[in-house]
Amino acid sequence: MAKEESNQRIKFAYRLSGWSFDGGSKSLLRDQADKILPSEYTAEMESEIFCPVCYTILIRVPKDKDYFSNGRDAYFAHMGKYKEVKCDLRTMRPEGKRYDNYEEAQKAVDDEDLVVISGFLQQRPEAPEVPAGKYDETPVEDINGKLTEVPLGRHSGESFKLPSKITTVAGICRRFDENINRYYHFPNGKLAIRLIDLLHDVRDVTIEDEIPRLYFGIIKNIYCLAENPKPHNKRMTQLQCSSTVRDFRIKPTIEIAQQKGITETSIGRVVIMYGAVKEDGLGLGIENLKWGEFALLPRQYEGLLIT
Template identity: 50%
Template sequence: MAKAKRRIPFAYYKEGWNPKTSSPIELSTTADRIIPSEYESSMDGRIFCPACFTNLNRVPKEKDCFSNQREPFFSHQKRWKNVKCDLRSNKPKGKRYDSWEDARKAVENKELVIISGFIQDEPELQEDVPPSVYHETPVEDLEGPPAAAPLARHTGKELELPSKITSVMGICRKFDEHLLKYYQLPERRYPMRLIDLLHDIREVTEVDDTPKLYFGIIGSSKNMGSTPSNIRMTWVECNNGVKDFCIKTIDRIATRKGIHEKTESKGRIILVYGKVVKSGIGLSIERPAWGEFALLPEKYNDLLL
């Protein structure tokens, strides 16, 4: 069974920091990031929200889990209820900006990322790079066309902002820093925090024609032929109501990204952008392009699982 998504994936922990008098930049650049399972009672009063920078509680405070086996989570303290924070809500809404200047500043500060598409073509393999090792391409982000972004609610107005053609690998790199940024993905009208755009494959039960960003836990992977140009089937953990769920890629491309029999892929998290389609008696995401899938570095597993 999939776990409930944590709206606050991690907290900042820092001794001596005060939300009323100290700098949020100091907190975000110098504090330790902790997940609920790393919390200790001595941290009480010293953990803060990564979005609004107010104090958090760990619930439950002392036990490692609830009596029903539900795992602990972070929650805002009631004394800060007047401070707006979209991580309080279980039904996140799209981000809108009050002015062109606000939106442009968010893009320049890398708080807002507008993706017009993902890199489609497989880059050439450098001669000095072993084929079994994936190395990121020198150019990860390309300039995309101007993209429409909505202004504040009820105005009905839009503005054009610069966009990127990027890769899921670029999202996986420094994943903890990207998780709370606002992303506007292709075919989505409003930017949302990355954490709210990630869909757990274990919760998927039917086909979906709208491309989304999914994550799954790899169970097994197999080249269905004898050459690198054949299809590689990578099965991931799925919902109990689904027979199986497979990500179908070209073996050569998957191999360059570290998905093949010679490495222990089982248990690794894969991020993939695409549509969910019917596949035999199960479901699948088929033929994602070069920039549409990647393995998440293992050090970030705890932010999703």
């Protein structure tokens, strides 16, 4: 039960007073429930919190809020009562999602349970100028990509042609709380994996990795080597990293960093990026991030990644 679930894959619970898994409308729950982090749980929420994937009732572990001083190590777990309801958030090691047939996979795309990504926008699309002084990114919608053959059949070797999206990390961040439990298929990926399981913490990275992956990191320091910085100079952005790594940097140009809202005031914020980890000086980093390949995570979602 609870013990084997201490993997903390349930990032938030739906809370709706009076709702019940037995007979309750799932769409009503999704529309009306509050999203609660394990650290936000209080005793009066007992029997009012539900799994965002299988909708069965959850418990907070430990139940007693005062057990830990700040709720940092608290997590949500399923109840044994609903053991027969399958939910892959119960498992320690997530498996990729597979589909029985094309119709099932297409339905998952239509329902936005599955997102097939065929690429990230390399350049900023033509868009109205952002008002001066406003650093929020101009919202850019996903662009529809080609039908893409993805190997997501339950039977080995079976693949389906599904509609894909050319997206941005900013787009993934925009409704991050909803996206976090969706399945994503990234370019050249073998499986569709929940976003929560695709995100790698930079603090756990100790070696190079040539396969592009999705990473998140906390900005530790921002500086520029140029004396009179120009838009094409690099805004050195250092991220919190493993103690065995000298430093971990991304180096967007000042111009692009500005468009992304990454400024000297962004220290402590979370940045999400898609790329390969390479040596950078004596440390590590992700180089040549293109426009759509990194973004600041809106503050309201930080609690879903950083506890």
